[in-house]
Amino acid sequence: MTTPISVPAERRRQVAGALRARLPAHVANSVVLSDPEDTRPYECDGLAAYRQLPMIVTLPTSEEQVLEILEVCRELKVPIVPRGAGTGLSGGALPIADGVVLSTARLNRIVKVDAYARTAVVQPGVRNLAISEAAAQFGLYYAPDPSSQIACTIGGNVAENSGGVHCLKYGLTVHNVLRVRVATIEGEIIELGSEALDAPGLDLLAVFIGSEGMLGVVTEVTVKLVPKPAVAQVIMASFGDVITAGNAVASIIAAGIIPAGLEMMDRTSVRMVEPFVHAGYDVDAAAILLCEADGTALEVAEEIARMTAVFEGAGATAIAVSQSEAERMRFWSGRKNAFPAAGRISPDYYCMDGTIPRKQLARVLQGIEQMEQTFGLRCSNVFHAGDGNMHPLILFDMNQPGEFERAEAFGAAILALCVEVGGTITGEHGVGMEKIDSMCVQFGRKELDAFFEVKRAFDVPMLLNPDKAIPTPHRCAEFGKLHVHGGALPFPELPRF
Template identity: 75%
Template structure:
């Protein structure tokens, strides 16, 4: 769709970089032939791609240090990469740069039942942690839809969440310590295994930094006991606005469900034939509301939620009868993205967050945008914390459809900001949302962001020109959308 042509680099320059890296890494860990580097040309946002000049796959922290020292000495830009499931273009290669993948660092180093922690390398899959500690009666709470494939290092980079993040939090709430390597090759530990760590909370700064501050080599995660019981309510609504209002009323009633997700009719109709979860495909909106804990607690919370949903206008309510049915109800929500392929050749997934009170307003606004751009949009999202995941459906083979999808997505994000929300909840900014950073933040705020990056990465070699827009970019975007005091002059110097 939007394959980005990299500026040409000479074979001599590429050979210089390859030779320097192979001097400190095994030959199998340095890839540069096109057939070997092609799989790394994009992340989950496949609409944007670029062939890497070199890919390195270190197998230990020592090899990460060696690779970073070589790149720093040669002033070569580096894109850290996990499993490549990210959806904002954060792992897309940079011209004349190196992609550093931590996929081969995939060992669980230790599990501690008493402290309820696990120490893992960054390439460990999210779901593999829960599978490994299941015999201990524990699990790792953040559960993004890509958990079968995404890596914990990538989760740290994007501050990933999942369908149970309302009650159990995002990655930042479930990671105690990160060991990382700076661009100079220095090893730094952030956080710790105690309840609190001395000094500034740099762990929270690092989590969600999208590979711009350092490369993760080790993560200590919190583990929690598996609940004795979990049950989920599936509620139907004949109006999207009523469904959105019901979400706010559940939270207002003082109930914090383990999961509170919403799907519109387009989503349920594309998912139901795929997973056969028993969804009401005539409903305008479906809510999935889960309770977990001891059986008595679950029974009480389920009853309270049913009362709120009925009072909010639910047209049908069913409750999972056993674990198999609970997983079936969730399978539709978790398979929404792949199911989109059943009704559309392509889709563009947006990620924004809004106050719960604005759910109905934003959903109705998206419906109007469907008419404006002539494209369908399936809405699936973490309703409890207002994290939207609209799927804009398009056909890349039809001229201008992807461009319209991009404009559609940009307008959704800017509407999120307008109602008091943000342009991302868990997918990150990467390349996808960098223009909308100019809408959300003032120049002074972005100067602070650049200051943080400069403190960790003075030469600006780690994933540069992503996540934080330059003054030049904001000025260019300001020609179309002037916000927060941005100027209209495209010839201003780059920050």
């Protein structure tokens, strides 16, 4: 947990005055917020356990204003934290005490929807779901659908390379963005990618997507749109234990089936969601899988039949298939509301994000069960099971001394296990502040130095979202003193599997 730092009022007035002086007089006060009561709503993102009151918040309404803000910050050597809707879960938008938060919330215009090219050009403050709403009249939609899609913005999705329940078939943000327009720390506009199938030179678009605001500020995004399927149905399969359910996931993929979505929820998750959403879940199951087929009526009917046969062969205890669009949406609403539903059974929760090979699902779930005993905390598990992206929800009470620290240690142990089985410490939430120490587990010093060199290529003064995502040598050294003993693997106090 962070310890908030105060900034001298004189420094705040100096920077705020310089910013206002560079902006048109009639908008300066509304674009630059410096009073603590105005900046308080920006002190954290979705990882609310980490808080820091920002020195200044800026709310530009145009690309030109973004460039002016970046130029002033570069001249005064003030760090900048880009921010979207603040729905991120890794502390990527956590303010820096003596820095400026640059919010893109007011850059919220849908520039155009091209039904023939199947693209949309939008500003970064446009909500994820709003893109699909604008494209619906053409029978199109934007495929990546994070659980926060009603609120999260496309600029933040680009920063974190967000996914969603349909990313197995349709891909993450990186697979659905064609071009981004970026304001650099040098006050220039560059365009990465192209609306064509390829762009000249190195693929810097893929480098930029998922860079967590460390390389530049997004001012415009061109996304791919896909046709809305004629039919979609969801299977809800129940299982008597999580290991059997995990093996069933591998069986679906091994059968050559690529579902539109394949999600897993354990009993704890199901029982906290069902009274909240009334999704029709099997509360007696140890785990359920939600598996969607979409396409033409014939394609869906054939795929549902194949998936049903695989689940039955894998040991499903019950199978239900959605019989209407309303029922399909109800099945998904339970999964998408898993995080808020956690508040029904626990005062606080800590949402993790790691990715593992599908064949390791059962092993990792067993490991998490043992860790519950080690750390004395409950854990509810939800997964983008089809691509191995797991979201354990560690349940704790912030009012109980030491519980948050145990939750953090529990989360770090889960991430270390992900790395041990051949996975990664994040799938779609990013590193931010939350997982920066776990980067020391996954990567060696040479790799981390290479990451810093990429950042310096875009941000020579190192002012864009500094001290996030990539740990310094000093930080890794301090982390190693705590968690590596005599050259042993990280977290030797935990049972090995």
